[in-house]
Amino acid sequence: MNRKTFTLATLLALSGAASAQTVLNVSTWLPPTHGASMAQVQWCEAVEKETRGSVKCNHLPKAVSAPPGTFDAVRDGLADVSFTVDGYTPGRFVFTQLAEFPFLGDSSTATSVAYQRIYEKYFAPLGEHRGVKTLAVFTHGPGIIFTVKQPVTSAADAARLKFRIGGGNINELSRLMGWNTTLKPATDSFELLSTGVMDGTFFPDESLQSMKLSMVKHATTFPGGLYNTSFVFMMNPARYNALKPEERAAIDKVSGEAATRLFAAGWDRTDAASREIQKTTGVQRQMASEAFVNEVKAKQAQLEDKWVAAAEARGLKNARAVLAEFRAETQKLK
Template identity: 75%
Template sequence: MKLRRIATAVLSTTVLASGMVSAQTVFTVSSWVPPAHTLSMAQKSWCDLLEKESAGRMKCNILPKGVAAAPGTFDAVRDGLADISYTVDGYTPGRFINTQLAEFPFLGDSATATSVAYQRIYSKYFAPLGEHRGVKTLAVFTHGPGIIFTTKQAVTSAADVAKLKFRIGGGNINELSRAMGWNTTLKPAPESFEMLSTGVMDGTFFPDESVASFKLSMVRHATTFPGGLYNTSFVFMMNEDKYKALSAQDKAVVDKISGETAARIFGEGWDRVDASSRELQKTQGVARIAADQAFVQAVKDKQAALENKWSDAAQAKGLKDPKAVLAEFRAEIAKVK
């Protein structure tokens, strides 16, 4: 027996020394929307890719419930309550400036195109400025074009919107709404069903996806804009200490599937659900209209001042020639396939 124990110990030491056995890294992953939501599904797809690309050395433990509400998620990941999650930059007003570029109206009709283009601009201009300091940024992305949804009446003009109460998700649309004189309240997306079903709000600003994801069966009208009334900047992130503790080999795997790869996973997932939600809206009887030229121009007139304001604030944060960066972003969106 003694000889057997010695042999076992020698074999174990040899195996460890040869690198045949290595500890598995398990990431605690949090999501503040339901598991079937496209955000949760895209995050899981990225986790599956992580496990595959690392040959099982890294995997995710996806929690059944988020460790924090959406506005607190950035700090939760920074502080180690979760290793991986995502959040909306605009849920904490005034904290992130450069990323507001991805929230402007009329950017495009595809979440994939805006997400990939945004990631390219972020990597080139924003990442070096460290606005998301405290976490390891895995990717940035956007949802599909923002739409005005209402429960009882259609809105065909800026004046129509001003007569109603709306939930919004923050960011540039918050400032644009104030400039337009609209009655809006900043609330996280998961609160929409209760606010609309109880009549506390008359409508919400959302991408198509959300009508299906949040089961907004009370929605009856939709007003669309070319390229969207607004968009939303998301950050997909990892706890910085968790990333730093990885081996060089595993860091390389994380880096390989981050950036554009991750942005495309989130964007393509959103485009698919936007499309399926539009089909659902048909069966739900949602009447869909396009904003006319006067309505679009009214938004453009107010947005122009907001883009000037953003440019000044971004320049103060260290971004050189913000308007040129915005023009490059719009051009990049048009190039992404």
């Protein structure tokens, strides 16, 4: 083989290798420095490593959809991979609300890993996220009441203010508590609070920094969190099914609990960092009183009954036992 023939053969081989590579378009509606966005990048790195470079990610410069439309965007192929908040589309998902009840745990890792295990065992077979390939589920860290001008020391204090919320169980709980809340994506928080349209927001700790909410000066925390928010990390099913069997196996290996732990660790890390920053920015933190906690528990009991009925209507057997198993799993993971 002469040099010209060798060069041509080499170029053809390289061209074939390049064309064989699968590139996944990955979207995030959160800032690129957010823990969830960074966890998605880590997952992509793991995919590329496990597939020896045959599958890699293209991180899109802007989200393909507003946060509430992300699930349908992935389902319809506008992005191959992304994550979203289940509660951004009220009434669409039922089983996911199990991970959003109050007082579950003081870390994202405990609630997220327990949720992933329960999801795989009970919810995935019932098609809770039909239309997409579910890669993992997770929750953010413990939910907190944040306010701009005044502290919230009781349910009555909260009832006098206006709050942004992200949907899901906290939306239902707020209604029962008589609180004035509006469902808006996390990314709207800065404008809502800086203009005074809202007096506060319900968020985990990290959101003060990731959403640049320097106007917040008060935080009311709850043992185990006032709520959690459930997320789904997902892939377009046609894109997944078009992969080679060994590539699908590699993606499966780095998904499930492995991916859940990536997202949860990122959240716990940024929650902790935010708490340290709050010490220097004048955020006044207080734990909810026993009376306040008991007021929430009384209303939450009604929501659990409602969830059990709704979950069983969608085919989940012994929903109350599943909830108890989930709570027990979070305790083991603390």
